[in-house]
Amino acid sequence: RERLRDVAWELAEDLVGDSIACEPLLLHGQPLGMMTVEPAPSEDVAALSQLSDCAAPLLAWQAAERGRTQAELLLEVIEAAGAHSGSLGDLLYMVCTRLARELEVNRASVFLQIGDRLVPRMATFSDGHKETDAWARLRQAHELPPMVESAFASGKPVRATHGHDPKLGVGWAEAFGIQSAMAVPLASPPVGVLVLDSSVRRSFRSDEIRVITAFGSLLGEIVRRTQQATEREVRLAAGESVRELLKHGLASPDVAQMAQRLASIAREAVEGGVALVCLPVEPGTLCEIGRAAAEPALEGHEPRRIESPVAEEPIGPLAIVDVADEHGPAERLLRELGLAAGVVVPLVGYKDGSGVLVCGSVEPRLWSERALELCSQLGLEGGLVLEAARLRELERAHQVELQHRAHHDFLTGLGNRSLFYEHTGSALAVARRERNRVGVLLVDLDGFKDINDGLGHDHGDRLLAEVASRLRNTVRDGDIVARLGGDEFAVALTSSVSQHSALAAAQRIADAVGAPITLGGIEVSVGSSIGVALFPDHGRSTEVVLRNADAAMYEAKRKYSGIELYQQQAGHRQTRAVLVQSLRQAIAEHRLVLHYQPKIDLKAGRVTGAEALVRWQQPDGSYVPPAEFIPLAEATGLIREITPLVLADALQECRRWLDDGLDLDVAVNVTTPDISHSDFPDIVEGALERTGVDGTHLTVEITESSLIRNQTQVIVGLRELAQLGVSVSLDDFGTGYSSLGLLDQLPVSELKIDRGFVRESDRPATTAIVRSVVSLGHALGLRVVAEGVETETLVRFAARLGCDAAQGYYYARPLPADEFRAWVAADGVRAQAAA
Template identity: 40%
Template sequence: MQLSARATARRGLVVLMCALLVVYVAFLAVGDLSATGPLVEGTLSLLTQWLPAIVCWTAVTATRFRRAETVLAAAAITANAVGDTWYVVATLLGAEPPFPSPVDLVYLLFYPLMLAAMVVAAKRALPRVTALVWLDATVGSFGAAAVLAVVLDPVLASARTEAGPLAVSVAVAYPMSDLVLVSAIAGIGALAGLRAARSWLLLAVGLLFFAASDVLFALQVAQDTYTMGTVVDAWWPVGLALMALWAVRTMDVEDEHPPEARRTGALTLLSPAVATVAALGVLVAGTRTDLSGLAVALSTVALLLAGARTQVAFVRLAAMADLRRQEAATDPLTGLPNRRSLSADARAELTDGRRRALLLLDLDRFKEVNDSLGHHVGDLMLVQVGARLRRHVGPSDLLARLGGDEFAMLLDDAGVAEALGLADAVHEAVAGTFLVEDTAIHSSVSIGVALFPDDGRDLSTLLRKADIAMYRAKSTGTGVHVYDAVDDVDGAERLRVTEEIRTALTTDQLVLHYQPKVDLVDGRVRGVEALVRWQHPDRGLLPPVEFLGLVEELGLMRSLTDIVLRSALDQASRWRAAGRDLEVAVNLSASGLVDVDLPDRVDAILRERGLPPQVLQLEITEEFLMRDRERARSILARLRATGVQVALDDYGTGFSSLGYLRDLPLDELKLDRSFVAPMVDEPRAAAIVASTIGLAHSLGLRMVAEGIETREVFDALARLGCDQGQGYHMSRPVPAVELEAWLDARWSGGGVDGPRVLGVAPPEV
């Protein structure tokens, strides 16, 4: 990347500064400056002071004065350069300034300006430091100050011998400024374990060089051993050059994100530990030699702060330990006690002999919420469930989330009546609507009840029996069930059937039978309805009523729906290849159609088989529509947009049907058999059928009657203008091979009363 002219000039200044510094150090290292003394002490010395200031100001202008620490550092280095220029020029002219003089004030400006720059830089580099870490820094500062006070004691003693209070004040100001500077470096250095930015390290090291030069100079002057032109004189320009490089670095990383704190292990304790040992060492030394009161005072403060730091750390560790214990016993999602907490509390409570009741709650079809709306929505719903349950817990009762969508309530002093009363209240509370991220979710809950001590004397036994009772409530649809010894047998049977169902879904034990939909005018078969059966290896062919309820409970309806869709459309594809143009209708349960991914999955299955979407019809029930009309409208609209047909099954058995007809995109109404079967003998039933047919046609919908069992009903529906019909009068649901034979017989002349399978007319399944 090509550099700008200003950047090139700035880099040139940096190179020149470093080169002159190397030359200056080389001259000082020679040791004999008799021939080149004026050059070194004059021009070269001043250049090493002014070039860092110039570099700093170029960084200030490049950042447009937006970095306060850079401005402060530039001003500090400039003040030092001005003071040095004043002193060197006056000395070379034979008029060395007296002590004290205005040049000392200029020199002393360096310290507050640079201290401010260092504090601003540290705050920017470490913005998320805790109060405990700042306390560590303070301990480190006072520990370093105590040690430095001992080192500078000869300087302070010498300053006190100066004539006049002003001379004493100025003489003391230098070592005290160095003490403050080194203390600040040590304190902020205690934060270095926080992965301080490399740019800040340049500033800290540069200041350390500068302060070290001051300390060595002061000690040599106090001992009358200082000689101008030694390597010690190079430490000042080295420190200034490092500060200038820091200024350039801050400009280059202007938009860099500050580093995050990362204090761990020994680094956390190193700074306060070293400072404490140092302060203690100063106090011990004070018992054997005469130390200044300043050193003793600083050591005392450092030890007091170290003690306070230890106390704060102890309190925090105790709080963290208590918090960890709470977290170990608390469900992080709902804030309720977890299974471990329930076990611990119940172990104590179940020893006093008082009667108690355990309620085990499990949300119905919760897996569908996670599958269709995502686990995030499911988690938010669980939080709301926990809040509703809290409102029904007494002060001496226990409420816990066991995991997933399971909750437990241990009621104090409760028998069957009290347990059932609370269970009914909880069932009603949870069965309401949950509004999660603008989505209305309808839920219900199954509750199993076990009693102490009748059903068990420990929590594990009570949980097992409440679990059996809960599944009994779920399978029967009662919502609440109290454990009975008979349920143990049913529970074992349920576990066996559960495993068999899971096996059936993966081993092609589910088969489809097809029932024709016959045109009531010309007798032609326009389509068929696919109905699932379970070809059980031991019990034979099982109708849906034997297993669909358990499939719902286990959250396997999505898998079953996909199996039925793929099988039905595979058969439709084979029929089309054989010249049979038949639409295939597939029933979707209420849980099967809450999946927002359903339209995409249906479209993908059709595309895989190369079938037009019109070949598929999906039959839904009003049960689904009652759950969430907005979601129903969205899903059905997406299905219709792909070309798939939608039928409303069992029409007339739900509520608000007219509202559904107005709002939802439908192609077909299927009138429930409860209206069709009695229409020949009951005028009111016939009137309902007639008005429903007229309503469907006025809305542009196809009308299909279910449950046609006799010729009389068939003819009556035909006279009323019903479009299609299904029922045992024409054919019961049969395998695809039998249906093909039945169709061939009709086309060979059987007509409506031709070959069909008759028998007892149970409800269609």
């Protein structure tokens, strides 16, 4: 006792000076505490010892009473937990209220582990009222108090003895008025954390720490068992719900239908007033997809878009009792949905909490642990089912897209050849039953290749898309339009078709296609050749009718007629596919030969050269006219093989003329693709070097209709030829494509007036046009040649208007090389003049 008194006096002197008396409290020689008197008495110090001897048993009795009370409290909790039939929330409320009251703290709170997070589940004061506002603020906080996480992680009690203790966390003590707190883990391993806090500074006694720790262990085991029991019940209920969900999910892959079914199942399982499924439609925006309600008024609610996410990151299921008391993102969602309370559960498979299941009520409501866990399970299973449905939708859409691409042209959106055969076959079957006709039109664009090569493929694609649009707008609903490939389209007229109506439709198509279109700031137009065939007149299957329409189209090309109806007697003509193969073989076998038509100087009356014209010689010695295979060669690209052969043969023949002392030039027809190709000048230069012919003896003729204004590649190609001494002749001048700007840019030395103007010399308007062309040519320093001169009258007409030269059947038709040389030797010009 003397030693304890000395220690106490020393402590007292350090703390308050000499005005305090201390006496240890001993019971059976064991210290229980310290009794102090202030100010220290000057007499009867011995009375202090007597008083302490009396106080020690009383203090021991108080400690024993606290122990009995704490034991009774533990027994009550154990008995209550055993007899408890309500929710885990009710049990936590009872325990937290008793703990706060018996341990003389302001508040008791419970944090439970849900997933990988600690979530506040209960906060109640010692008088029993719940701290819903504190609960809401805790749940909305980005970080929990460090002592909560520390107690959970370490499995040991954590104390904070003053408001500035860092274990309370920055701002937490101030926000909730906390001056001291104790956190203990719930069970081991922990399922959560129990927190007791006070608004006054206090240190928790060792017996208090023991009882709080014991309460934490006991409460943790109760929570664990309750959760397990609830989980079993929820699994049974959820299992039935999920089986129902999966049954519908397998039957219907539609996400909207599945969302509606999930909402219905959730409403029935949770027994809520309304259940909703909200899915993201874009970042930061949810859309109500499915809704099920107990009341018809709520059931008929219109779906809405919600311009806010639920949370910045996924969180566990949240039970909101009354949205008026809380202000988090989940509460905002409930308010947007017109609900006063609800359980908000993130759907598995949707990132950042962007997809949610909501079970709600239009009135404030307490939510049971069972409801919370069941919603959580439905959020997991339902999210997976919705995700599976979404993937099926994507796969179905992908298959539809693949199917569409397999049967449609990507550029124009029209059906392709396969779809045309399928739909036309169906139309033919209907027509066969109803004894009707079907008209099939094959449309091939004239001049498309020149535009595509001259302006570029982008503009060519735009032209094809525009033609497709015009075709769709020209035919009737129910008619079939397809792009077969390249610049070839097909149309099937499916009802009320006659020969007259089919030809009228073809004319409407020709007019629509031929209308000008502006590409790259340039107004251009294309013509068309259209073949028409009828079912059953010209075939009883899609393949036969289309093949005969192709033959008719080729006949239109050959005749320059624009539109041709299939004629049975023309059926012996080769189809284009066969003709292409035959042309390839003719090129390989060198069966393309040149004939030469003389060009006559009108003033001198003598031949100055010849135009080399290619002919396709058949095995029987006959010739295929150029009008039949040259367009085909241009369309298929074979012209790029033909032109170098023609150029080589023509220059070789020119070499013979020069060797024979004939000072004659040779002209070769070339296309825009030939000149646009970067290696064409090299091809020409190589042919000149191999034959030893000077470039001044060669003229390349390019048609005016094949040129597009201001084409850099054409201009560059022709200028490179001019540097070799090669002359450039603009053929068919007057057809309306060229301009003065074009003539100024191209190194043209000759204009050839189109034969159509020459043949109509008896018309005053035509005479005026020819005279203008001649004057224009001479003003630009160009030589002017009249083509198609077939009579002496036309010769005099050309000479009178000032043409420099003429070419036509009046002088000679195109002649084989040997016959041409013989004609020149016989002075054919003078012979013709004399005749």
